[in-house]
Amino acid sequence: MPAELTLTTSMERAPARAATAEPTWVRALLIGAALAVLALFVVIPMASVFVYALRDGLAACFSAITQSDALWAILLTLFTASIAVPLNTLFGIAASWAITKFDFRGKNILITLIDLPLAVSPVISGMILVLLFGAQGILGPWLRQHDVRIIFAIPGIVLATVFVTFPFVARELIPIMESTGTEEEEAALVLGASGWQTFFRVTLPNIKWGLLYAVIICNARAMGEFGAVSVVSGNIRGKTTTMPLYVEILYNQYELSAAFTIASLLTSLALATLIANVSSDARASRKRLRTGTRNSRRILNEYRTV
Helix, strand or coil: CCHHHHHHHHHHHCCCCCCCCCCHHHHHHHHHHHHHHHHHHHHHHHHHHHHHHCCCCHHHHHHHHCCHHHHHHHHHHHHHHHHHHHHHHHHHHHHHHHHHHCCCCCHHHHHHHHHHHHHCCHHHHHHHHHHHHCCCCCCHHHHHHCCCCCCCCHHHHHHHHHHHHCHHHHHHHHHHHHHHCCHHHHHHHHCCCCHHHHHHHHHHHHHHHHHHHHHHHHHHHHHHCCHHHHHHHCCCCCCCCCHHHHHHHHHHCCCHHHHHHHHHHHHHHHHHHHHHHHHHHHHHHHHHHHHHHHHHHHHHHHHHHC
């Protein structure tokens, strides 16, 4: 009997061993501790936001949301995210494609620069923009001369949000593209496909669920950004206040009901993001499972044929 067949037979006869050998009470204790921490630091604080928001009734909540300043903060938040997320998506796809599909000098430098906003405090990011585009900044005199206003205006808010959130898409797609390799793209090019056809018919289907997850996380970060936006916006109520900044203004002015109402709206957006994230992750897991099953069957059939 060949050695390979003997090894396979012995592996098939070996009893399945549990993934963990810890006693039941240890696992129950660890799970209980994790649930307790989540309840203490996540569930209870989020629930308290809704409780305080509804303390004065639905009419007060509706009144707080329909205020002109609140509506402007909501619209400005959505507007900023609608610009930052598509830009970061295009950048993330291009950067991950270049890093994973090509070899070039300076690749490690590019990866480091992509990670830079994750290592720098958002407040520092805002200060960098002030030093560049502020009245006394490097480009300040030129901007004044051409009557262009970035700091303490909407363009500064958009730039700060883009800077803080641009690593999210790229850092999610780079491991996915590295795991898929370049064999499928090379085969498509050999068969006569163009670059765009290769991307839309080969690369994009392989990364679509990871891309969706990255876009969801990037959007959530863009809507909830506070530090960098606070530095460059000037907190001008009704003009340069996003939803997080407006919550701070209301809280500092002791308008607690309105502050918690806007905070509950932000929390609702975060929950919707979480649900979409879980849904996309489940779809991606099912796809990976189906792909793994097909590959296992193919390998088994090849082994039987040999």
